Structure formats: C-alpha cells, structure tokens
Amino acid sequence: MRYLYLALAVLLTFGLIFIFNSRLVLPAPLGALLSPQHGIWQNAEATTTNYNDDVLLPDLEGKVDVYIDDRLVPHVFADNESDLYYVQGYLHAKFRLWQMEFQTYAAAGRLSEILGEGPEGRILGYDRTMRRLGMVWAAEKSVEEADKNPASKAQYEAYAKGVNAWIAQLSESQLPIEYKLLGYYPEQWTVLKTTLFLKFMSYDLAGHEDDLEFSNARDFFNNADLETLYPFIPDSLPAIQPNTPASPYPTQAAVDLTIPAGADTVYFKHNRPDSITRVPAQKPEKENGSNNWAVAGSKTKSGRPILCNDPHLGLNLPSLWFEMQLSTPQFSAYGASFPGSPNIIIGFNTDVSFGFTNAGRDVRDYYEIEFKDEAREAYRFNNDWVPTSKRIEIIRIKGKPDLMDTVVYTNIGPVMYDESFQPTEKKVKNLAVRWKAHDASNDGAAFYLLNHAKTYTDAVKAVRQLKCPGQNCLIATRSGDIGIWQQGEFPAKWRRQGDYIMPGQDSSYFWRGLIPAEENPHLENPFRGYVSSANQVSVDGTYPYYTGDMFPVYRAMAVNKWLDTAQQITPASMMRMQTSNFNIKAAMSRDILLRTPVAALNESAKSYFEKYKKWNDQNDPGEEGATVFTLWWDELEKKVWKDEFNQTKLPLPWPPEYVLLESLRRDSAYHFIDDVNTPTKETLEDVLASSLTAATDSLDKLQVLGNLDWEKAKDTRIKHLLKVIEPFNRLHVPVGGGKGIINAAGPEHGPSWRMIVEMTDGIEAYGIYPGGQSGNPGSRYYDNTISDWAAGRYYRLWLMKEAEKEDERVRWVMHFRKA
C-alpha cells in the first residue's frame, strides 16, 4: 500500500514539473516563467537599477570608459577603434539583444524557426519571400566585399566580438524576456548577421515596387488613361534638384538609352491577356520615407547652418534606433545607431552633421524567364541557352518538418516566382528579380566615413560609398556648407523601363549601365539658402534618365513652402516645423470640396460638411474636420476610380496621392468621374455629394465611440516587434499629423527619430524617438519617451567631452578593461 502512495507521489511530482516546464500541456512553461529566481521576474528591473559596472574582457586592447546619462544614453570613450566598436557591440547587445537577433532572423527568412508557420502559413510565406528574394545570398556577398577592405573587416569583427562577449556572460535567468516566452536561445553573432541587418534596411527602403500590378495596369488601361492615372512628375513638384543654370542637369545621358527594338509590341503594348492575378502579400511598407532639410547661415539667427532629419519608418518597440556617442582621440560622433550594426547612422560629429531620406528609386525589376525544359537547368538568353544554378533553401519550422525550397539562379538574379511560388493562377510565369541590393557592396562604409568626416568634401566622399539603398544624403558643416546628394548606384533607365515585367531573353532590356555618381541629382549651397527632400521626385522631366514612378509630393511642398519664407531660423522654429500638422493637400483641395451641393446632402452628411467647413486644415489632436476630410477624400477617390478598376479582377496599383486633385484641376471633364455602371453621366458635384454621403457611415461609427477627433480616429500605436503580445504594445498615442504632412505620424508608421542640429562651435542639437533605450519591457526605459514625442518635445543631445566626466548629467559609469 505504501508503495502505491509513493508511486502516486512520484508521478504527481514529476507530472507537475513536466506540466510547468514544457509547452505540451499548458501554452507556456509556467514554472520556468514564474519562478522569481529564473523567469520573467528576473526581467523586472528595479527602477533604481545601478548601471555602474567594471567589465573585464580579454579581447580588449586598451581601456574604454562609458558614461551613461539619465536617459540611458551611453557616451563611449575608447583609445582605439577596435575597442570602440567592440564596446558598441557589447552595449547594443546589453540593451537590445533580442531585437537585434530577431531582425536578422526576419531578414534571413528564419521566422518560422521561432514562431512556427503562422496563421494560414503567413509567416512561412514571409520566410519564403525573403529567401527567394535572395536576402541571404546578397548578405553573403556583402561579407565578401567587406573582407576586401581591412578597416571594414576589422570593424565588423570587433563589433561581432563585442556582441558575443555580452552573450557569453548571460545566464539563463538573465535572458531577455522574449527568449523565455518563445522558448529559444540567442545564437553567436557574426559579420553575416550585421550585413543581413543592413540588407534588411535595403529591403525596407529600396525593396518596394509595384511592377507586377503595373504590368496589369498596362494590360488593362489604354495609354492615355495610363499616363493620366500614374503620372510620375506631378504638376506641383518642387524637385530636390531643380534644373537651373547654377546647378544644371547633364544635357545627355552617359549611357545609350535607346529603347529596345520591338518594345512597342513586346513591352509597351496594352490590352494583354496573360496578366498577373496574384500579387505578393509581402511588401516593404510603402510609406517608408522621411523628411530632411538643411538651412544655410544666411537664413538662421546664429549665422550657422541647421540640419534637420526625421526618418519615417514603422513605429515599433523596441525602437529601431539606439542613441549613443562614439569617441576616440581622433573623432567624436553622436546620434541614432542601429542595434545590429556599428557606427552612428543619423547624427553629427564635431564638424559635420548628416541625415537621410529615402530616394525611392525603382532598383528592383522583374524579367520573365524562359526555361529550356522542366529541369530548369538552362534559360534562353539572346538566342543561347545559359546554364542556371540552384540553391536549396532549408526553412526550419517550429513544430513541423523542415521545408526545402529550391530557388533557381540566373545571371539576372534569383527566379523569385515560379511554379512553386506563383504570381498567377493561369499559366506558370517564371520571374527573375534584378535588385540592386544583390550587387556586392560594403553597406556600412558610408556611415563609417561620415562619422569620421571633417569637411564637406570628406562627407561627399563618404556618401559616394552608398550603393543601395539609394538615399537623399544631407550634409551640413560647421564651416557653413549645406548640400544634398541623391546617392546610390542607380541603373540608367529609359522612360518607363522597369515599370513593367521585362523579357529576360533580350539583353537590350537589361540595365545598360549605372548613372555616373557626379550626375546623380544634387544641390549644394544654393542661392535660396536651403536644401531639402521629402521623398519627392528628385528631378523634373528634363533630366536625361528615368527615375521611376509613384513618389509622394505633399510633404515636399509643405517643407519648401515653410523654408521659402522663413528667416532668422532657430532650433526652436525648426521644432515647430518638424512637428507641423499643416495639411497642404486639404488646403489645396478646399475650393473643390466647397463646390459640394449642400442641398443634396442628408442631415448627417450636412453636419459633417459643417465640421469640414470650420476646419483650419491642421491635422491637430482634437480636430474633427481632419477626420471628415480624410475619410471623405478616400471615398471620393473610390467613387471616381473604383467603377473602372472593378471592371477587371486584376490587382492594379492605386494612383499616387496627388493624382485626383491635379486631374480635377487640369480637367473639369475628367472622364473617370462618370460612373460606368450607371446610365447617367455623373458630374463633379454629384460625386462630391455621394462620396461625403458614403463616408458618413464610418464617420457615424467613429462619432458614436467618441473617436471623431483626429488623433483618436487615426489611433497611432507603437507595437512590440512580435505584434501579438498586446501588453507589450503602446496604444492610443495622442499625436496629430499623418500622411502628406510634415509630422508624418500615421497609425503604425511615422517619425521614428526627430533630429535638429545647429552647427555652432559647440553643436547645439536636439532629438527624440518614440520608445526608450532599453528593449526590456520590464524596464522603465522601455517606452518612457513616447509621451514627450507625441507632445512634440525634444531632448537636448549632449556631445560630451571626456573632461566633463564629473558633470551631473553623468549618472553611471562602465569601465571596460582588459582581463
């Protein structure tokens, strides 16, 4: 009997341990997670945590002192560069290890390993897209390229060693909370992980295209409609570089851009039957863009230039950015860095400041491949059969067997779409992708040189290192220079080359060459006293190269409008500008919307119309008119275009933000106004009324919930990278602004870093990002800056000198010494 009880007790004990330790019975190992000495409690940092530390590491050569201020920003002082980047890696890992790793898993198409295949296989689909796009292949080439440059190689390796030094001393109870919740462990960091991360930024910024949808548009619309719906040069464009005598475009292209013979039938022909029916679910965020501008001393109160930059990216926790200072006896740089990569990315040093906006040039094109046979060992090219190579991608899936995905590689690039990954239901289309990010490049070199730049010339040389993603690189110096270069290695294209899928058999469709760097759009010390960019088209139609389609324009108009008349500028006035909620599109469309026949509206629509009339065109918190305008204009676009677009089931690109307004201005008899499904011919007044009426449904729903105020309707949220861990998200952030507005804060996307740098001798700089320096949701530094960011406040950025180490702003000190 006694033995029976014993057996029961043993069973119970082991049973409980098993239940509380595995994920097989309960969804989480509650024993491991809730043990105060092991689990999540260990991540609940004391709010008075002392970050002082003496760290002994064998790989250091000299000594490094890190002074941490009260915003948890580390100011790193090293004797040599190897130690500097080693400690940068260590600190990035200390504060943001999980995020760094997770982002490289995403870049490498390895999310299924951690998260499983996801609902409806969505995560697996994402991974396959990344693999087939050649992300890992491109990153491997970057490692080879970095190896050729001894300084780069040393830097990346020091950084990796620093990250690994942190990982090595992590005990299981000290793991970041996400590892505990998901049940995996950090891997060793490698140079490949850094290049993968940088390639992911390329994907996010230069990976967007609508080529498949555009091919459909060419198939469906006639030429006149195509040019009306998708004009790549808006009427109201303030180009980044206007063509002026002081700063002229090249008169002709450096490369032969004769359109290939037969293009009229092969490429430009409309009304084709074999269009793409399925477009990729996975695309980089279209709104990824930014603002930057620099004003010359002639327009500032201090007489020195002021540089401003606010990159618009997905708003996540932990933030993409990590503020820090990097100093050696040779240089001192401060700004926003990327956990995952060495260097300061957007910031300044003692002489030069630098910032970036996305160029948005189309450097990702598709070519249709004709394989010799089902074996796919060769493809047709210029009347020859060229051999292919194959790469087997192994995708590990949590809880399921591995998936093997064979990707065929041609000399153009990987065949991203084929019979196993189809873009169309009808017949198999094999599409190879030519992406600039596939070309060998040392992606970090530009930032390294910018961090060390002493003069304007140094900075331009640094910027020339950038190959992909193309960026509008902004420079301002203490000596008074300002300049902007749209830099990247851009393919020299003929008009509309790359907008549609091209034939892969004909080499005359390939990228003919690269635009010489000196001919890239740029503007330096212009008479008007400022340079600026906000992702608009960089040049007008007289530039001899084609720069692509679908650029926004309204933020650029708002920026230039402000700067044209501004005088005696100070950092404070730049803060007001950077957080401006002025809706220029609303102001420009007001006279059209006021033509609405009020008598044709019902009571509900009339009340919304009144709110719109009273509105001051500012998307400020509290403004109901902003909500009315936004929903109304959306419905107007749908009323105008949906009837024509719905005549086909093909996915089509939606026209850019300026098209409807400019079309209505240009042509009051704009034929799209007519609803093709009705016998009557609708007028502009008809659709104005019907679209407002259509919007009242959604407006009513918002009003009932008390969410008609703009910031509540927009409902900006900053989510943890895992998205689904609700309590790690920060919801209902009360911030105004929006798309097409300088303060580009959208629902999940917006100014991820705001920076203003006045190039006085002491460098007066301000900055803020919505999040916190710590990636630990248990830390008080996880999301502590969000309220200030939403309110438009800035923090003073401190480019510290080592002599200031007794300053009261220094809260903690970490001493790194050789072991």
Next chain:
Amino acid sequence: MKLLINILLTAILAFALSFWFPWWIIAVAAFVIAIVIPLKPWQSALAGFLGIFILWVLLAMLINSRNEGLLAARISQLLLKTNSAGLLILVSGLIGGLTGAAAAWTGSLVRRLKMNE
C-alpha cells in the same frame, strides 16, 4: 515547531540551489528537507507547499515593488488576462507551492519506507 523549521529550511535550501540550477530544483529542496525532518506525510506536504509558496511570494513581492509593478502589469495581462500584479504573484506562489508540496510528500513517503526497513 518542526513544521516551522521544515518550512524555513525548505525555503532557504530552495533559494540557495536556485542560483545554480533550473527552477524545478525547488522540488529537490522540498524532497530533501522532507526526508531529513520527520513529519507526517500531510504535514510534510504542507511544509513543502508553504516553504516554496512563501519564498516565491516574498521574492516576487520584493522584485515587483522595486520594479514599481511595470512588468507584472504586462505579464499578468498576458498570462491571466487581467491587470493584477497581486494575482500574478499569487499564481507564481501557487505553482511553486504545489510543486514543493508534491515533492515534499514524496520525500516523506520515502522516509517512511526507509524507516520501516
């Protein structure tokens, strides 16, 4: 009195061992103390429960207080669908306590068997 000593020793041993071993070492601690200190099985089980329960609740309360409840608010929402640090602390204690009780019960039964040999 022996009960109290048992509870105290279980807690101390579990606390010490947890610095080097995974969380389930609390079971080993409760088991060992139950073998060493003679009590009726139900009393051992109670001591095992209370030893770990009190240890985990006290530690969690201390950590939570120093953290000003920041993480507990999030985790309780995640795991228990309600914003309550207190509930999370209680659940933590119960899980540890149950494990400790089962292990201590096992220990006391082994002791009994060994005693009768």
